[in-house]
Every structure is written in C-alpha cells, then in structure tokens.
Amino acid sequence: MDLFDHQLIPVRLTGERQSQIAFWPNWLDNDRADSLLSQAINHIDWRSDVIRIAGKTIPIPRLQQWFGAPKTSYTYSNIRLQAVAFPDWIEQLREQVEVQSGERFNRALVNYYRDGSDSVDWHADDEAELGFEPLVASLSLGAERVFQLRHNLTQERLDISLPHGSLLLMGPGIQTYWQHRIAKTKKVDQPRVNFTFRYMAQ
Template sequence: MSLFPATDVQLPDAELDFHSHWLEQATADLWLRQLLEQTPWQQPQVRIYGREYPLPRLVAWYGDAEASYRYSGLIHRALPWTPLLAEIRARLVATVGQPLNGVLLNYYRDGQDSMGWHSDDEVELGVNPLIASLSLGGTRRFDLRRKGQSRIEHSLPLNHGSLLVMGGPTQHYWQHQVAKTRSPCAPRLNLTFRLIRSPS
C-alpha cells in the first residue's frame, strides 16, 4: 500500500482519488518488465460507422472465470489470473476496500496509441462502478470532460507507479480519454481493475 496520501481531485458529480506514487520505483519497474513479457497482447478490430479499424493500442483481459466484459462492441472472455496479476489485485483490493474480479490491460506503444473519449458505464459494471487504474511506464495525459461537452475540464499526468481511482457517480457525468501526442513518450502500460457484477 502507498505511503503517500491520495490527492482528491475536485470535480462536481465525481469521486476521483489520485495516488501519484502508489508504487515504489523498483516494484513499478519490475511489474512493467514482467507484464510486457508475459502478456499475450491482442489488437482486435472495432467497427466504426460500418468500417473495421484496428484498436489504437494492444489489449488483454484477465479475470475470474465468470467475468466476461463487453466494450467497443466486443465481448472479452477472461484469461485466468497470473500469479503477478493476482498479487497486484490483492494490493489494490486492500487499497480500495472492495472486490475486483477483472482487469483490462492497455499497452500504449508510443504517442500514436490512444484511448478515445468514453465512460466506463457498461451495464455489467453496476450503478456506480469503481475503476482502479494503475499506470506503468511513460507518462501520458489523462483528460476529463463533462458528458455532452467538448471542452477538457481537467487533465492529470498519469506517471509510472501512479494509481487513479474513479468511483461514485463519475461515469454518469464524465468522459475520459488518453489522446494521441506528437511529444516523445516511452511505452506505457495501464491496468484498469473493476468489478463485473453481471457478466456479458
């Protein structure tokens, strides 16, 4: 568990806690190296306006046997927990104080890999889902905007070893993204743990 307190990000209709140094450097370095080596990365195709496009990042979904997850029109069947991911989950459960039965790994290889505007509001996540997002590797900017608005209202630099916890009504009122960037950036791995309440 972190020795550093969380920073409460003040946004209306949102619950955001940011631990910029949740992990010590040596552990963050080790986890990043092991996860990049061990993960069977995929780049699925998504359909947008009738055309197929490769997802602009690599992904993998792990979880309990019943924790299938649908997003971007795809149903992801969970790979079984590895010893490392089970260890990470146990540390996160101790931090957030609730069960977590699935994790989506996103691998941003460079600044052209991205995540578009969205909310984690799928039905299987329940009414007020908690998303625990662990970042490893290069720092990327995390943007938030009100649903229905185009203006970015808040941005956070998600650095190596940081943890962002989104809870309460956040997903009802806010969208988030990791935009493409032309600035040089190291590869980044993001693990978003969640609780699947009603599997797809």
C-alpha cells in the same frame, strides 16, 4: 508502496452532487514499477482487436487483455473479450489495489500503449455488466501520459498527468457524468501499460 501520500480531487457530477478522484502519484517505487512494466509487456498475451466505424474495420490503437473469472467475458464497442484467469502476479497486484482503495475488484482490463501514437478515445466505463455507478482503479506504468476527463453536459475539462507507478481511483458517478480519454501525442516515444481494475457481479 505509498499508503498515505494521496490527493483527493473533487469532481462535480451535477449542481447538487459531487464525487472524488483519489490519486496516489507515487504509489509504487520505481524498482517495483519497472519490474511490473517489463513483466506486463513480455508476459501478457496481448490482443490486437478491431472496431467497425462507418462500415470500415479499423484496428484499435493499442493492445489489450481482459482478466477475470474463466468462462466470463466483457463486451464494449462490440468487442467481446473472453476472460483470462489472473496470473499470480496480477492477482497479488489486484489484492494490493483493494487494500489501498478499500474497494473490491475482480476484473481487470489491461491496455498496452506502445508509444504516443497509441490512444483511447472519449468513453465511459458504464457498461451495464459493471453495475450501477462502477468504481475504476487505474494503475499506470511506463511513459507519463495525460488522463483527460470531460463533463457530458457542461464540457468542463480536467487533466491529470499519470506518472510511472501511480494509482488513480474514480469514485461513484464519474462514469455516468464524465467521459475520459488518453489522447495521441508526438511527445512520447516510450511504452505505457495501464491496469484498470473493476468489479462485476457475474
């Protein structure tokens, strides 16, 4: 685990205020990242959810699962995810992300992009239950995909390639002033799993 080799990327929120993205492109070595990718794909009980757009029911273009305290849930885009208790291997990963980032996390949304046709559209992780200016730590495993950010007012764009085993921490205010996505691509035919760790008070 690479504790020191990281980049701090300044991100403008408003004319007077900035935040940062902390990025560890080589946080996990290849053997550990390979093992976690295989374990995630084969042992997480993946959900296939749907959303309603313009009166039509459409499968979301990825699989997912929500981990946290039992009997709690998380809702976004009218999808309610009942929490699954952290298995020991994800709990260990959560603790390591906390040590690396110096932040506290007690929930994780895990997404499985089966190939480049799976994606997530522009959004922000700004649901009220995540609290004021939530921090999000994102661990990427598998195929390298481009993480795109877009400023809500200026439409400024920022692209970050997320390699296998990388860790990215979005700082305060980024969910308020920016949206992000993983776009579809025909250049990728391999799977990617993304752990996004968050904190919820309840």
